[in-house]
């Protein structure tokens with residue numbers, strides 16, 4: 087497999103600008119002859135669709151939701167990073183680049199990250215012009231706040247609804263293009279296959295979720311913007327419909343999968359409270375700016391938090407990491423919460439929780455300021471738990487939140503399947519082994535607004551395309567194949583619900599492929615997953631009929647894909663015998679129990695190539711070379 | 724977590740296979756419901772039970788389960804998103820119900836929101852209204868430096884208040900006339916509060932309002948039910964501001980609109 091990253095030559099600061107000059111252009115009058123399919127309407131998909139249409143391309147957009155505005159990006163709370171340096175606190179493109187490479191524990195491609203930092207400022211300009219109501223100071227200027235893993239204030243935000251506002255901006259830009267007639271929108275369509283003709287991605291097959299019929303669409307290129315796969319763990323902060331199915335279909339058609347084991351666990355989520363629980367709710371990381379994380383020093387201390395005196399509280403992040411304190415990166419904060427709970431210091435009924443306490447901040451700044459900063463998050467917490475966080479500390483625990491792994495792409499965002507581009511959380515991205523807060527929104531929009539519009543033109547101008555349409559046999563073959571899978575699912579009529587299997591898979595993944603991993607556990611998971619999968623295909627119950635609106639069937643198909651994919655994720659975790667970022671291998675830690683990287687053996691992207699059903703995938707490496715940021719053991723002490 | 728209890732409920736749920744087939748209420752028992760569950764988790768539990776008994780689960784739209792995506796929503800005992808103020812259905816927890824309650828659960832009903840199945844309705848009319856003008860025309864790459872646009876904090880806050888709309892459609896479902904005025908006015912005021920939104924302000928008002936009428940949404944006759952049902956507490960005053968824009972547009976800017 088050819089893993090040419092296509093990183094341009096030259097100094098890192100000029101790579102992108104030189105590349106933009108060197109890439110071929112498509113003549114303006116010819117652009118409308120090219121058709122582009124965009125799957126997914128989150129930040130990545132909507133921004134790409136709008137920008138490509140503005141250039142003159144013909145764009146078809148697909149989403150499984152009833153409207154593009156429901157994409158999971160809508161749920162992002164905390165903010166978006168940019169290197170504007172408005173607060174004059176020492177930020178720069180170079181620092182954002184440096185922080186992101188370091189935060190990702192030196193497992194990302196330097197050139198991609200630099201470009202991301204370079205583009206970040208344009209994103210803010212674009213969003214402001216669209217009318218995104220970012221927080222403002224009294225002078226009318228934009229306000230910033232700080233976020234985990236950074237010592238400067240570079241995060242722009244719109245209350246606790248930054249993702250919503252950015253998505254509404256991108257969505258409205260796309261709506262404007264729909265009105266102009268160059269974007270066609272297809273809602274409630276789920277991608278089920280990617281069609282490859284003459285070695286190039288030339289179209290897709292979708293299932294119309296209203297009537298269950300398959301539909302084929304052809305194009306000159308396909309953009310996958312379908313988000314992350316955190317729901318492989320069943321419980322996560324992701325929305326219920328987030329899935330790996332689209333990426334999995336791409337993988338099976340020849341797009342290699344990179345670093346699937348790089349999953350991010352977010353330290354501040356509302357703890358699990360029952361078996362019926364369907365998802366976990368994130369409490370934005372921004373809360374760690376003013377909230378202090380602690381547990382009682384004594385095991386089994388059942389006193390109310392307010393009755394525990396100061397010297398009997400263990401502010402474990404502040405004590406262990408004096409320079410970053412409560413603002414250490416997510417992986418460090420999560421692991422430490424697990425560690426104190428494993429030691430029996432956890433709080434709440436399940437003892438799997440730690441306090442996030444605002445009483446000092448309320449004393450210092452007043453309730454009003456705290457309300458202004460976090461009002462909607464506090465309300466949400468109270469709605470879910472019935473506890474008022476202005477009066478009692480919140481209880482939090484880590485949960486699966488984001489997936490750094492994804493489809494491998496080169497510098498131009500193209501996968502190993504020519505003509506298939508992957509944007510946003512769905513690609514293996516710029517975040518290495520750990521993403522910093524407020525950087526996913528930045529990456530999704532960088533990909534969609536400012537990268538793909540250039541690189542796709544180069545692809546069109548450098549390739550020739552055979553004349554095909556949806557009547558090509560490859561489409562009907564793909565439809566037949568998926569029809570068989572669907573009929574197989576419908577015909578089982580077993581005794582267990584889809585959710586039941588999903589929950590079982592999730593438990594295995596969380597216990598053995600979660601926050602802390604070891605060889606024995608991973609091997610155990612690799613035995614268990616196929617067992618669950620076998621039983622699923624014998625004993626799942628899918629009600630209703632297939633040619634109808636059938637949510638059980640939709641779920642069943644997604645869980646079937648998770649059951650396949652989970653094995654790849656686990657295999658990747660087993661293969662990487664080092665700790666880095668969110669991937670903590672117990673065999674690889676320092677004496678103090680911190681993650682220990684092994685640059686000599688693992689400074690690479692792990693890339694997996696599909697080999698056919700039930701066969702072990704081929705393993706490849708893309709070496710990572712650090713010319714500008716010298717890898718050091720991360721220290722936040 | 725607050726104290727957890729178990730309650731039993733009777734559900735009367737609207738079942739309708741598709742738009743063309745008439746629907747009716749079916750009765751189901753929801754037993755052993757933890758008061759810590761959300762309303763949708765309660766439906767999950769009932770659905771699992773139905774599925775195991777070979778009955779098709781109740782179809783309902785949902786996604787984020789955090790009150791932000793706007794996908795969920797149905798009418799519970801006559802109220803869109805249930806009785807709790809400022810709350811989407813996914814954020815309504817069962818501790819707000821009593822043991823033995825009967826809940827009547829039906830879809831959002833409006834001419835412009837045809838039923839797809841059970842509690843799922845087609846709200847794509849909202850997208851069409853946005854397409855008519857709910858945006859600022861700025862192409863990617865042509866934006867000025869962000870800090871060159873000053874926005875007084877008060878306007879930024881008011882814009883954000885209006886922009887908080889999640890497009891769930893509860894306002895339409897709650898209105899006796901199935902009017903979409905609250906939804907439309909929220910978008911118009913979000914953009915209208917900002918300097919960036921001024922150039923297209925009047926054009927936007929005319930186009931969006933006319934689209935809304937064309938799609939079969941009713942008129943506002945000041946019942947204020949929309950404000951009461953809105954899970955994001957979007958305020959009724961937005962409608963007044965929108966009407967003002969519309970009148971000014973019609974009187975002084977009509978030629979700009981086209």
Ligand SMILES: Cc1cc2nc3c(=O)[nH]c(=O)nc-3n(C[C@H](O)[C@H](O)[C@H](O)COP(=O)(O)OP(=O)(O)OC[C@H]3O[C@@H](n4cnc5c(N)ncnc54)[C@H](O)[C@@H]3O)c2cc1C
Nearest residue numbers: 126127128129130159162164165277313510511524526527
């Ligand atoms: C609760 C939460 C809070 C977050 N907060 C922040 C934050 O503050 N800052 C930050 O930077 N990041 C944050 N993130 C991460 C960030 O929101 C996401 O990584 C990012 O929004 C992903 O955008 P996307 O466009 O790649 O995908 P998504 O927004 O997930 O969009 C995926 C799209 O693909 C479609 N789709 C998926 N599968 C299919 C299919 N099979 N067929 C058809 N369509 C399909 C969906 O309908 C959707 O339109 C947060 C994430 C979560 C879960």
Ligand code: FES
Nearest residue numbers: 786788793795813
């Ligand atoms: S499910 Fe998203 S708002 Fe309720």
